Amino acid sequence: MGIAYWxxxxxxxxxxxxxxGKKVLQSQERLRPMxxxxxxxxxxxxxxxxxxxxxxxxxxxLPPLTGIAPWLAVAAAxxxxxxxxxxxxxxxxxxEARLIGLNIALLVAAAAGxxxxxxxx
Numbered sequence: 689m690g691i692a693y694w695x696x697x698x699x700x701x702x703x704x705x706x707x708x709g710k711k712v713l714q715s716q717e718r719l720r721p722m723x724x725x726x727x728x729x730x731x732x733x734x735x736x737x738x739x740x741x742x743x744x745x746x747x748x749x750l751p752p753l754t755g756i757a758p759w760l761a762v763a764a765a766x767x768x769x770x771x772x773x774x775x776x777x778x779x780x781x782x783x784e785a786r787l788i789g790l791n792i793a794l795l796v797a798a799a800a801g802x803x804x805x806x807x808x809x
Contacts, residue, residue, distance in 0.1 A: 708738040744768040748761055
């Protein structure tokens with residue numbers, strides 16, 4: 689189970705560091721071609737989502753790696769599940785149900801990460 693956790697956690701962490709970093713650092717105009725929803729959500733909320741994604745990525749890796757409060761990996765994975773639930777709701781409310789495939793895949797991966805982290809405890 690340990691190897692499976694690290695594979696899932698590493699993939700999720702890379703994705704969320706990239707996506708969260710873009711949301712935190714880039715302007716609304718630069719985000720718009722990739723994320724049309726940024727026009728509907730205030731930029732402070734977009735920045736908050738990006739910050740939560742970065743913290744979630746760190747929470748998946750750092751606690752188990754250091755051995756300090758490894759239960760935080762479970763909390764981080766659950767937080768990322770909630771982020772994806774919000775993304776699915778946003779896409780469906782915009783009539784973009786066909787775009788939720790990535791959200792569902794990330795939700796499933798984060799849920800698997802939460803389960804794998806809990807089994808490791």
